[in-house]
Amino acid sequence: TKIIDMGEFGTHTIRVSNNTTPIECSMEGFSQTACGFVIEFADIIAFHEMNSSFTNVGGWPASEMRTYVNSDIYNALPEVLRSSIINTNVVSGHGSTAGENNFTSIDKLYLLSSHEVWESLEEDTYFLIDYYDTSYLKTRQLDYYAKLNVTTLSPSEATKQYNDSSTWWWLRSTRLNYDYGFMDVLSDGISSNTIASSNGGVSPAFRIG
DSSP states (O other): OEEEEOGGGOEEEEEEEEOOOOGGGGSTTOOSTTSSSEEEESSOOEEEOSOSSSOOTTTGGGOHHHHHIIIIIHHHSOHHHHTTEEOEEEEEOOOSSTTOOOEEEEESEEOOOHHHHOBOOTTOOSOOHHHHOTTGGGSOOOHHHHHTTOBTTBOGGGOEEETTEEEOEEEEEEOTTOSSEEEEEOTTSOEEEEETTSOEEEOOEEEEO
């Protein structure tokens, strides 16, 4: 881990969340967001809505959050860190809007997806993130969460804090059966879905190359 100064955003902790590149990372159409050397914020930087309106149309690529983290948050990083960040091919899921398929974008900073945090278990018949997140099979669980055995039925290690208090934080994943929200991690680590215009925790990741 390392503490960095982000000016008006204060000081925050980053950690190495992945340093492996398994065979699936070379598959066509596979997201590179959990491949190679991935750095993740261990805490919550700020609070922001995914979109100012109740919509997930266009998914992560069309979200106001994507613009926010790749401008305001990115520009607040120390220059020596910014110079090491590489472009990442980001695959993200779609909601219930007719005609939408999984999305692909190229980002410096990105939010995590559901599978990058939790592993879905066969015995889990409630959360079903492998069904609701259409990009579930297009990425993998980050090494950090895998080593802690974070699953939808054992989620406590997925929690993050803002000023020493646990609170919920956004994911880039949408849910297949909704057109108004994005998935998020609740203060106890459980998976949820929240209206896009809600003011939620921002905790992005990025890759170093």
